[in-house]
Amino acid sequence: MHPIYIISIIFIIAVIINIFIKIKDKKLIVNELIFWILIIIALILISVFPDFAVKTAHFFGFKSAFDFFIALSILVIFLFLFNIYKKIRILEEKFTRLIENIAINNSINSSIKNENEINLKSHNDEDKNI
Amino acid sequence: MFKSDKIYIIIPAYNEASLIPTVLNDLINNGYKNIIVVDDGSTDNTSGIVKNFNVDLIKHPVNMGPGAAIKTGIDYALLKNAKIMITFDADGQHLAKDIPNLISPIINNQAEITLGNRFINNMSNVPVFKKIILKLGAFLMFLMYGILSSDSHNGLKAISKSAALKINIKSNGWEYCSEIIEEIMLKKIKYIEVPVTVNYSDYSIKKGQKIYNSFYIVSKMFLKWIFG
Numbered sequence: 001m002h003p004i005y006i007i008s009i010i011f012i013i014a015v016i017i018n019i020f021i022k023i024k025d026k027k028l029i030v031n032e033l034i035f036w037i038l039i040i041i042a043l044i045l046i047s048v049f050p051d052f053a054v055k056t057a058h059f060f061g062f063k064s065a066f067d068f069f070i071a072l073s074i075l076v077i078f079l080f081l082f083n084i085y086k087k088i089r090i091l092e093e094k095f096t097r098l099i100e101n102i103a104i105n106n107s108i109n110s111s112i113k114n115e116n117e118i119n120l121k122s123h124n125d126e127d128k129n130i
Numbered sequence: 131m132f133k134s135d136k137i138y139i140i141i142p143a144y145n146e147a148s149l150i151p152t153v154l155n156d157l158i159n160n161g162y163k164n165i166i167v168v169d170d171g172s173t174d175n176t177s178g179i180v181k182n183f184n185v186d187l188i189k190h191p192v193n194m195g196p197g198a199a200i201k202t203g204i205d206y207a208l209l210k211n212a213k214i215m216i217t218f219d220a221d222g223q224h225l226a227k228d229i230p231n232l233i234s235p236i237i238n239n240q241a242e243i244t245l246g247n248r249f250i251n252n253m254s255n256v257p258v259f260k261k262i263i264l265k266l267g268a269f270l271m272f273l274m275y276g277i278l279s280s281d282s283h284n285g286l287k288a289i290s291k292s293a294a295l296k297i298n299i300k301s302n303g304w305e306y307c308s309e310i311i312e313e314i315m316l317k318k319i320k321y322i323e324v325p326v327t328v329n330y331s332d333y334s335i336k337k338g339q340k341i342y343n344s345f346y347i348v349s350k351m352f353l354k355w356i357f358g
Contacts, residue, residue, distance in 0.1 A: 085353065089300075096302055099190050100202040103168070107188040107206065 005050070008043045015040055136213035137233065138164040142199030143220035147174040149333060150220050154183045157218070160226035166206055167220070168199040186210075196285075197306025201299045208294060215294055219285045221333065228326040232288040241322040242293035243314060245279060246286030250325035257330065270348065271308060275315045279323060283307045286326050293319050305347045 015036055022032075046053045046065075057068035139162050143150055150167070157165055165185040169177045171193035180187045188206055190199065200217055207215045214233050218224050228246065235241040248256060249264075256264070264283060271282045283304065289297070297313045299306050314321050 092302065093300055096194055096198045096201070099192065099194055100198065100205060103188045103190050103202055104206050104209070107186065108209075111186070 005047050008047045012040055012043050012047075134161070135164060136211070137162070137216065138166055138207040138210065138212040138214070139216045139218050139229075140200060140203030140207060141165065141167045141218050141220045142170055142196045142203065143167055143172065143176050143180070144170040144193060144196075144199075145172045145174045145176060146220040147172070147176045147179050149222045150176060150179055151183075153218070153220055153222055153224075154180070154185060156226045158183070160229070162226065162229070164207075164210070164212070166203050168203045168206075170194055170196070170199040195302035195306075196304055197299055197309070198302040200306060204289070204294050204299075208291065212294075213291050215289045215291075217285055217287045217289070222331060223328050224286045225327055225329060228286065228324075229288075232286065232324050232326065235322045235324065236288055236290045241320045242290045242296075243310075243319055243321040244288045244324045245281070245321060246284045246326035246328075247279070247281040247323040248284055248326060248328040249280045250323065251327070256328065267308075267348070270351075271311050274351070275312050277311050277315050279311060281323070282311050284326070284328065286328075288324075301350070303347070303350065305350045308347065308351050 019033065019036055053065035053068070057063070057065045060068060062068040062071065139157055141150075141153065146153075154165065154167075163184070165183075167176075167180045167185055167187050169180065169187060169189045171190045177187060177189055186206070188202055190202065203217070204215055214236055216229055216232065224246075232244050232246060235244050249261075264281060268278070268280050268282050272278045285307070287310070296317045296319060297310060299309055299313075301309045313319065
């Protein structure tokens with residue numbers, strides 16, 4: 001048996017265990033589940049039908065299954081990166097708006113407080129004069 | 131004529147305790163009374179010093195960057211019903227005497243935004259390497275957004291209320307200057323470039339945008355350009 005298939009089997013077992021743990025802890029999101037199921041299906045296909053990877057690689061114009069695997073991995077990483085970048089940007093924008101609101105509200109509150117203090121002081125001065 | 135009480139000066143400040151009194155005195159002595167200082171989470175006594183002046187102080191609890199500080203200042207000025215907002219650096223690079231020329235096209239309805247340009251009158255003592263980087267940045271802005279401004283990263287700008295309501299600043303860092311140019315192009319905002327003097331001192335060079343920071347700005351601009 002080729003080493004890649006042994007690695008695939010170990011990886012499939014690890015993923016299945018991970019899924020079961022997450023289901024047990026009720027931490028699994030549907031999208032995540034779909035993603036891991038697709039990975040498992042792909043690995044099973046490669047393991048059961050060794051020619052599948054080679055034929056698929058040739059279909060997409062790659063010389064070997066390994067080249068195809070590397071290119072596919074880069075693509076997946078790039079998609080993850082894009083997703084993370086978007087999420088960070090959204091969070092950063094929300095955080096900025098939050099800081100801005102806190103800063104403006106604090107400034108308005110302190111100016112209202114100052115005005116009240118000035119009004120109170122002038123009131124007291126008027127009372128003293130009377 | 132435009133009422134001067136509708137003109138607001140926005141000064142983003144981060145650790146500017148040593149020079150901000152000079153900047154505020156220059157503005158106050160030139161008759162500008164609506165001044166908003168946005169202390170961007172300074173760790174020195176910037177806020178304490180600003181409190182001694184009759185200006186509005188807004189304090190970010192944490193350091194967010196000049197773009198976020200400008201956005202906070204603009205939103206606060208809009209709450210105060212400002213008609214024109216002027217963004218002004220806290221490191222002493224900008225001079226109050228340039229403000230009348232900057233706001234004049236907005237008052238005369240010739241533009242909604244005026245962009246200060248240090249290269250038009252060549253009065254600024256711009257260091258050579260900085261000049262090259264700024265010109266390259268301006269060329270990049272032209273390639274990306276089609277606006278040919280020779281000084282896109284000048285912090286001295288005047289923004290009318292109508293333009294401020296259209297412009298959406300999302301960047302927290304120095305790249306907000308490029309973002310304003312992008313917004314001008316996308317939202318077809320009328321703009322004019324006005325000659326201004328940028329005063330380079332050892333302090334302002336030390337405090338201002340670093341050369342290596344320009345690479346960071348370019349990379350962030352590209353990411354935004356690609357990913358939106």
